[in-house]
Every structure is written in structure tokens, then in C-alpha cells.
Amino acid sequence: SSKNRNNSKKNNFVHLKGESYINANFKFLVDFRGDYKNQIFDPNVPIEHYSILRVIVQKKISCPICLEENLIAPRMINCGHCFCLTCLLRFSSNNLVSLENCKNKKKQCPVCHYKVNNDLILPVLIDSTFDERFDLPKPNLDCLMNLLIKPHNSILSLPISNNPNFKKLTNIPWCCSSHDELNNLSQEIYPYTRIMKGNLNFIINQYKLEKSAILSQFNEDLLLYRGNKAATDDLQLYVNKAISEIDESIEIFEKKFSIHINNKTYNEANSYFYYQTSFKSNIVYLLSSFDRRILRSLFVSYGNFPSNILIRIQNITYGEILTFENVIREYKYLSHLPVGSELAFIEIDWQYMAKNCKTNENYIKLPSNIYNEFKKEIINRWKKNKDRYYREERNKQNAMKSLEKKTKDFYRAEN
Numbered sequence: 001s002s003k004n005r006n007n008s009k010k011n012n013f014v015h016l017k018g019e020s021y022i023n024a025n026f027k028f029l030v031d032f033r034g035d036y037k038n039q040i041f042d043p044n045v046p047i048e049h050y051s052i053l054r055v056i057v058q059k060k061i062s063c064p065i066c067l068e069e070n071l072i073a074p075r076m077i078n079c080g081h082c083f084c085l086t087c088l089l090r091f092s093s094n095n096l097v098s099l100e101n102c103k104n105k106k107k108q109c110p111v112c113h114y115k116v117n118n119d120l121i122l123p124v125l126i127d128s129t130f131d132e133r134f135d136l137p138k139p140n141l142d143c144l145m146n147l148l149i150k151p152h153n154s155i156l157s158l159p160i161s162n163n164p165n166f167k168k169l170t171n172i173p174w175c176c177s178s179h180d181e182l183n184n185l186s187q188e189i190y191p192y193t194r195i196m197k198g199n200l201n202f203i204i205n206q207y208k209l210e211k212s213a214i215l216s217q218f219n220e221d222l223l224l225y226r227g228n229k230a231a232t233d234d235l236q237l238y239v240n241k242a243i244s245e246i247d248e249s250i251e252i253f254e255k256k257f258s259i260h261i262n263n264k265t266y267n268e269a270n271s272y273f274y275y276q277t278s279f280k281s282n283i284v285y286l287l288s289s290f291d292r293r294i295l296r297s298l299f300v301s302y303g304n305f306p307s308n309i310l311i312r313i314q315n316i317t318y319g320e321i322l323t324f325e326n327v328i329r330e331y332k333y334l335s336h337l338p339v340g341s342e343l344a345f346i347e348i349d350w351q352y353m354a355k356n357c358k359t360n361e362n363y364i365k366l367p368s369n370i371y372n373e374f375k376k377e378i379i380n381r382w383k384k385n386k387d388r389y390y391r392e393e394r395n396k397q398n399a400m401k402s403l404e405k406k407t408k409d410f411y412r413a414e415n
């Protein structure tokens, strides 16, 4: 298990598992658009899963499934153990078959038996060049010690010899160039920081390297298993799965980052961002606050919202009026409107859009981790809307019928 790996002193026992263990033991390359206020305030708060671009593992590890020392396209599951992507895919599907009869039973990590959450799998960057063994101080040897400086309000601590500009670096510094297709992390900062920002090029490049590593390993394996059709078919199956999973990640990241911010002057700290439609109407048509929350989770900050979105409407709620109270409480972004304005809130049909995103590519696609985060509320709202829709349809039909009857009765009476 993952507990007490870190602590040799008896009195200093800290029991960490899951995301707290991962938070304490690895470095993180994160989406540069997040604000990470919680982590800056408290280093024990794990970073939101969707903001992590790569977990960085600074040691040589081997895959517990294939026992290879060079993990290919490594992925970390939620206990902190790492596997090759193809090994993990094969493991997941094998286990599913044996657990067919107990659907709710989660798969367990083959090493520590921690319950695997498929929505919390993270891509890993293994940096085995950064091996502590070559850098450890030893008795009877000389040792050069660096003076580090950490301003009171900073979570960043750097050697003073680097002449750091903390204001420019900010608490979460960049660690890969924002322009070049660099595959290297900035050595000036990387060794000293725990959380660093990454950009699209770096991430896409990582995925591309993984794809070619998977394919060249596949070619080697083909030679090894030459003539064994069952084995090569099986290899092919999981290589295909892994490649298409990587392609999907690339697509998600490209979409997520393409929105990026032509104008950084306006951001969440100094502006409100909200969607509105039907500008000819007296009613102000807005997006429901629940859907705003989902979009914020997807785009990390309101300031990254795309300039327009195509959605499928599930329901519109009418009848809310802007008041002195709710403009302060909920609708700060409408403080430019007079009290008394009539508001209508549009609710998005996420399920419809997920089903039809292949035929209409302009629909916003929710990655499964974000969908699952809101799944319960999305389904509850859908049920409520469906019930209301049918009730209203029934009432309408009843009203029509009684009107017809009245008309008939009227003519009968006339004649």
C-alpha cells in the first residue's frame, strides 16, 4: 500500500493515500489558465484532476504488469501506481469480464488493491534523468549548499544565485517554452518547483512521442510473436485502443486550448463573462447557473469561455425578475441592468449533445471526467424537465379538448 512510504521517523507519522499521496509525492504540470488559489493558500489541497496536464515522476519505475523498466505512455491510477497505457487498458478489460455480475464493484490496483477510479487516471511524464541517487549528500564528502529564497507570500522557493524575479515568475511558474516545440523543462525552475504551467505544444508533443513509442514497441513485439496470430491480434487490439485514446486526448486538449485568450486584458479578476441570446427580446435570455458552472469546470475560468457556443436547449425557465437582492447575490454580472428586468434561463441538453456530437461537430463536447462530475445533477434536471414537459403537453391537450367540446355544445345549442 502507499502508506508510510515517506516517513521513517516514528513520531512524524503522516498517513496519506489516494490524491493526497499523489499530491505529496509528485510534481505537476498544470493547465496555465487555472488560478490555483487553493494550492497557493494551502499546499495540501490536491490540484483539480482536470487541471493536471502531466504528473511528473522523478525516478525510474517499472510497470507492475509487464515488468518493463521503460514504461510506454505511462498512466497513473488514483493510488499513485503507474502502468503502461496498453497494460492498463488490457488489465481494465480483463477485470471487467470477471466482474460482470457485480457491476458496482470497482477494479482494484493490482499492486495495492486500492479501488481504481477510471475518471482519475493521469498521464505521466517520467523524468529518470532526475535521479536522486546521484545527488545525495554523504558523510565524509564535501557538499555545496545553495541559499534558497522564499518571499513570505510566495509558494515558490528558488536559489538566490539564479537571481529570481518572483513577481514575473508568479507562484506557479512556466516550465516549458510557450512558443517552441520544446521537449525539455526549464532547468532554472523545474528542479525547485512542485507545480508548474505547461502549454499546448508541450502536451501535444508528449502525446505524439507516446504514440511513436507505442508503435515502435508494437513492431518489436510483432517480430517476437511472429506466426502467433492470436497473440499478434491481441497486441494489435490494445495498441489500437491506446492510440485512439491518445488521439482523443489530443483532440480534447486542442479544443480546450484553441479558445485561448487573444485578449488577456480581460479576465475573471477584472470582468464578468456570461452568455446571452435573443437580443431583440425584452426578456434577457441567459444560461442557467448550473450550466455556467459546468462550462467553468470545462474551461477553468470564465475568461476562457469561447466567444460563442452552439447548444441544444432542454428547457427555459421564465419568470425571474432582477431585484436589488439577487443582483448582489447571484447576478453580479447583470449589475448594469435596471432592477425589474425580466430574466429567462436556458438549460442545456448535455445528453442530446453528447449523442449527436458526431453529426454536429459544433456542439460542445464534455470530457467524461467533467460529465461524470455533474452527471447526477444533469440526469435529475433532465427527469424534472421531462416530467414537466409531459404534464404541460397533457394540460394543453385537455384544454384543447374542452375547448372543442364547448364549441360543439355551442353550435348544438344554436341549432
Ligand SMILES: [Zn+2]
Pocket: 063, 064, 065, 066, 067, 068, 071, 072, 083, 084, 087
Ligand atoms: Zn507495462
Ligand SMILES: [Zn+2]
Pocket: 079, 080, 081, 109, 110, 111, 112, 113, 114
Ligand atoms: Zn496501487
